[in-house]
Amino acid sequence: MDIESTIEEHLSRCINSLKITPDEQLLADVRKALTHKFSEGNKEEITNTYLKELEIPQIVLFDILANRFPLVLRAQDIVNDLFLYEANGMKSICIIDLGIGRGIQIARILRHLSNVNTIKEVTLIGIDIIKPALEFTLNTITNLKDQLNYTLDFYPIHSQVESIDIESLKALIPSNCEKIVVNASLTLHHIQQDEERLNLLHKLKSINPSLITLIEPNADCTTDDFDQRVFNTFEHFSAVYRLINSLDLEEVEKKGLKQFFATDLFDPIALPNSHRFEKYNRCEAWIKYAKTCGFKEVDIKKRLLVQEHNKLKPEINLGYVNLKFEETDLLGIIAVC
Numbered sequence: 001m002d003i004e005s006t007i008e009e010h011l012s013r014c015i016n017s018l019k020i021t022p023d024e025q026l027l028a029d030v031r032k033a034l035t036h037k038f039s040e041g042n043k044e045e046i047t048n049t050y051l052k053e054l055e056i057p058q059i060v061l062f063d064i065l066a067n068r069f070p071l072v073l074r075a076q077d078i079v080n081d082l083f084l085y086e087a088n089g090m091k092s093i094c095i096i097d098l099g100i101g102r103g104i105q106i107a108r109i110l111r112h113l114s115n116v117n118t119i120k121e122v123t124l125i126g127i128d129i130i131k132p133a134l135e136f137t138l139n140t141i142t143n144l145k146d147q148l149n150y151t152l153d154f155y156p157i158h159s160q161v162e163s164i165d166i167e168s169l170k171a172l173i174p175s176n177c178e179k180i181v182v183n184a185s186l187t188l189h190h191i192q193q194d195e196e197r198l199n200l201l202h203k204l205k206s207i208n209p210s211l212i213t214l215i216e217p218n219a220d221c222t223t224d225d226f227d228q229r230v231f232n233t234f235e236h237f238s239a240v241y242r243l244i245n246s247l248d249l250e251e252v253e254k255k256g257l258k259q260f261f262a263t264d265l266f267d268p269i270a271l272p273n274s275h276r277f278e279k280y281n282r283c284e285a286w287i288k289y290a291k292t293c294g295f296k297e298v299d300i301k302k303r304l305l306v307q308e309h310n311k312l313k314p315e316i317n318l319g320y321v322n323l324k325f326e327e328t329d330l331l332g333i334i335a336v337c
Contacts, residue, residue: 007034010227014234023241025255029262030234033269061260064253066104070310071243071323071331075215076105078306078321078333079183080112085303086181086211087113092121094177096169096209098161099187100126103137106183107144114149122150125172127157127164134158161187162196166203173207180207185215188286190277201293211337212295214286218322218332221268221280229268236280237265239328246311283320283332290319290336298335 011030015022065072087093097106106126113119124141128134134156141154155172157164161184173180182204191197204212219236223229244257267278287297297319300306306314306321312330315322320334 003035003038006038007031010034010230013227014231017231018235018238020238022238023245023258025258025262026234026238026241029237029258029265030230030269033266034230036266036270061256062102064249064257065260066102068247068249069257070247070312071240071325072215074309074312074314074323075331075333076108076185078304079105079185079213079215080109081304082211082213082298082300082335083109083181083183084112084116086179087116087119089118090116090178091118092123092174092176092178093119094123094125094173094180096180096182096204096207097124097126098164098182098184099190100128100134100137100156101130101185102133103140105185106137107140109183110141110144110148110152114147117149119150121174121176122148122152123172123174123177124152124154125157125169126154127159127161129158129160131158162191162200164200164203166206170207179210182209182212183215184213186217188214189216189280192277192279194289197289198293201289201295205294209337211298211335212290214332214334216283216286216332216334217264217280218283218329219280220282220285221278222285224273233265233268235328236330237261239325239330243311243325243330282329283317283322283334286332286334287319287336290334295336298337300335 011027083095095106095109100106103126106124110122110124113122126134126137138154138156141152145152188197188200191200217236220232221229223232240261241258244254247254249257264278267276268280299318300321301316306316308314311325313324315324319336320332322329323331323333
């Protein structure tokens, strides 16, 4: 079978299995990824063309994702509420943010903590591999301090999260700290190997956190069954693109967001396993990692009232909330302790 026939067979199988009218941009992006996968030549040219289609600056897309994209906002709201639950009645807490990025989510959490009257001191340890992002966050946190009702100490660490020196991290946690809470938003799926994920969770277990929250895409893009991985990827991003289509955004903004997500779509279809960094996994798999390292699931129903919000349906399970769009699982908020 020639390459074009192979590509069309994959696409037809996905479309027929989902019984939907697929987004045209989704078809173009999946076709491009499959072409890259099966073509021996012109891979550099394909990759360059793919990257050139980002018409909106990434900084603008990050702003849309952080402030106007309901999937991310709803997940962050749930994490914020879980952190507030932990902080209630405490005087001193430590927050460890794995993959703090540009600090938009943590700034929201810090503002919310000002509503906890007992809080007097917060220690924030932010870890990220991108140095300019850490510098941006440092500036954000510095400007935020005067707006808070408590003392805030911030320690930025430039490192891969899986390579963090746990003893150095422990040394930053004050002796009077009453609770340690850890958050990793859309970060841990970038860790390639299961052993590295488990090793990081073992390290975190050694500091006895009261809560660890993860925000992760709820899709299996790790399976070695390529046909199944293509279908899982198609199903997940088909729902993401449909969600984007439903938003009150300019058409150019919608196209930009799709191309932003297309980078994650490209990874599980086009790239060999050794070069992949978008290894999405199901919530149940993250729970299994955590339990292997001695953590247990948080009973979220006892802590929060999670309601449907802006086209997203929450499905609450022991240890995680699954956010669905229409009938597709999209994003998980995992909570262990």
